[in-house]
Every structure is written in C-alpha cells, then in structure tokens.
Amino acid sequence: MTSVSRRMTAEADARRVVISAIFGTLATQAIGAATRLDLAERIGDTDAGAAELAAACGLPAEQLTRLLRTMASLGLCAERASGRFVLTEAGALLRRDHPASLLDFVKLMTHKVFQRNWLNVDDSLRTGLPAFDAEHGQPVYNYMSGRPELAALFHAAMSRRTRPPETAEAISAAYDFSRFGTVTDVGGGDGTLLAALLARHPQLSGTVFETEAGVARARETIAASGLADRCRAVAGDFFTEVPEGADLYFIKNVVLNWNDEPAVTILRRCRAAMPGHGRLLIVEPVLPDLANVDTLNHAAVENPYLTDLHMLVTLGGRERTGAEYTALLARAGLRVTAITPLAAEINASLIDAVPDTDVPV
CATH class of the missing domain: 1.10.10.10 (Winged helix-like DNA-binding domain superfamily/Winged helix DNA-binding domain)
Known part of the structure; x- marks a missing residue:
C-alpha cells in the first residue's frame, strides 16, 4: 500500500x-x-x-x-x-415478553421529555446545572411525581436496565454477605434488587428506604417475593436521615444522581446511621482514570462518558473515577477499602467503605 x-x-x-x-x-x-x-x-x-x-x-x-x-x-x-x-x-x-426486554428502557431514553434536554447541553456545560430543570421548570423527580405514567415507565425502565437477578448474582459472587445480618438499601426503588439479594442470602433481613411513592411499590415487591417476614419498606428523605443500626448500608445508582455537595450529604446521613462495625457498599459505574478509547472496557454495554453527560443534563449528577469516589467518601467520614469491578455487562463496580474513626460524625 x-x-x-x-x-x-x-x-x-x-x-x-x-x-x-x-x-x-x-x-x-x-x-x-x-x-x-x-x-x-x-x-x-x-x-x-x-x-x-x-x-x-x-x-x-x-x-x-x-x-x-x-x-x-x-x-x-x-x-x-x-x-x-x-x-x-x-x-x-424490544418485545415486552422477552426475559431481558429493553423496551421500557428504550421508550424512556427516547421519550421527548428526556431527548429535549440534550438540545440544551451547552447550557449545562456552562453552568453545571441540569438542562431538564430549565426546560421544564422543575427537577426531574418532581416533574415525574405529577405524571404517574411517566414515573411508572421510569421505574420499569430502571428495573429492566439493571436486571436485578443477574445483578444480584454478580454482586453476591464478588462480595461476602455472610458477615451481615441486616442490610438497608438506601434509595432502593421498588425493592426488586434487595429482594433478589435476600433470596440468595437467607441470613439477611432487609429494609428498603425510599420515598412514600417508592415504598408503596416496594411493599408490593416484598409481598410478591414472599419476604414479608425478612424485609420491610420505610419512607423517608435520605437528605435528612437514614434508618439507624444496619450492619450493611447498600446504595445502587444513587450517588451518581447528584453533584458533590448533595452526594456528600447523603453519604454523611449513611455514616451517621452506621454502627461502628457497619459498612457501606456502593454499586455504581466507576470511570477509568484516563479517558480515551483504549481505556474503555469494550465488552461494556454502555459508554460511561455518555451516561455521565446524561446525568448532567437530566439531573445535574455525575459519574466519577475511583479517586473521585475515594475523596467524596472521605468528606463524609468514610474510608474506601476496595473498589471491585463487576462483569462488563453489569456496568458497575463495588465500592466498599467503612467508617473513618478519625473523622467525627
């Protein structure tokens, strides 16, 4: 040539x-x-x-x-x-009856309410604020609370996207739950993932901590899973307080919804609720230290940098590197002990943290 x-x-x-x-x-x-x-x-x-x-x-x-x-x-x-x-x-x-159906997720991501935000990505890049709020006059969760059909689509999409049975299996394979007797899922949605984890770990009792609307769905999930004797749903606001005393606090895809200051507040509330022996397990995507096409895991389902920008324009949130998570958790009085990538198709890592006894609650 x-x-x-x-x-x-x-x-x-x-x-x-x-x-x-x-x-x-x-x-x-x-x-x-x-x-x-x-x-x-x-x-x-x-x-x-x-x-x-x-x-x-x-x-x-x-x-x-x-x-x-x-x-x-x-x-x-x-x-x-x-x-x-x-x-x-x-x-x-894209069929409803497929066991791994992505229909709801596709409908959500292509919905004009969410697509429209990307037309204003320039504004979000300038301000660091979500384009959604400017476009619709209120934050996304407030917007959906007044639109039950859109909220139902959102929760169905998130459940389908995370594929709770497969995710629970991957988390269980990578993390030792035998040490714990109680677990609180902070911002646990409809409780599907916690129910899947409890099914795999019969020694565990669990709490789904969610908003009032989320608790209603979680109670249905708990009942349908036959876990009423081992699991409860509690309503509250994780910016104010988190139920106290669990051995393990579990957060999946919550911290990334927020910029640093509100994220630290949530983590501090978790830290305040934890006993001395407690642990916090965060399940979220972790960005590579360097951003280029060679550092990406090409077996992954999603491009993490596109989802990071989606967090910005929709929620004002962000995805983070391992070093950024470590610094964020340190501000909340928590020390990261390990970051463990899960299988590429799960699109997440486990961030394991313990209370930093040198930092006052």
Missing part, C-alpha cells in the same frame, strides 16, 4: 468515527419511533410483511418500509425477502 493509500484509508476511518457518532442521534429517533409503533411486537416470532405491519400501525406502507429498512441497517431486524422482515436477536429485546 502506498503512502497516499494509507493516508486515504486513515482519513476514511477517521471520517467514519465522526459520522457514525453524529448519526447516532438519528438512530435513537428511529428506534424510538419503532418502539412507539410496537414494531417488534407486531413482527413477532416469524417474518412479517411491511404492508400488513403498516396497516396495523395506521401508516402508509412506503413510509413504514423505510423505517423497517433503517431498523435492518441497525441490526434490529432483517429483510429476508423483499418487503418481509424478521427480528434479529437484538431486535427481540
């Missing part, structure tokens, strides 16, 4: 990186449209014709065919014969 050919190949590869990244937003909108039309459900287990799918969707066949071919180009379906489509393994994840 000549030097000119090498240069042209390198330039073509560079252009592909930029253009593929830019076209990502177009793919997002196409997939969102497909989920709102329930295309995966309509295609089902066999091949389906564009004309019949269009009739079911109430759209012209020509336009739906264009969407279906776009989905095929993204690897979500395949055109086996002209105008006839079958789901791929990836496309099947």
